[in-house]
Amino acid sequence: MNEPRPIPELQTVGSSVAVFNCVVHILREENGVICGRVANLPDLVFTAQTERDLLAKIVKEFKRVVREYSQSDAGIPWVEPPSPKTANEQTRLIPVHL
Secondary structure, X not given: OOOOOOOOOOOOOOOOOOEEEEEEEEEEOOOOOEEEEEOOOOOOEEEEOOHHHHHHHHHXXXXXXXXXXXXXXXXXXXXXXXXXXXXXXXXXXXXXXO
């Protein structure tokens, strides 16, 4: 019989990486366009033909905006609690690394 090999220890990196939750409410309109809005940051609303394209746009802009706010003295204007979804929306929670 083969003896089990020892499990190698996990290597960790000493630096910390900022991770932020991006709460997105999405809605498919009757014409097929998908609309998405970030529920925990103001003024981030986008449209796309597919959910994948929509979420890619949102994550890119979310990173830019959070990075910009993080570098300013104003701080990040989080919406707490996040704005609620409407009856027709679905929610996606996206962990975003800066």
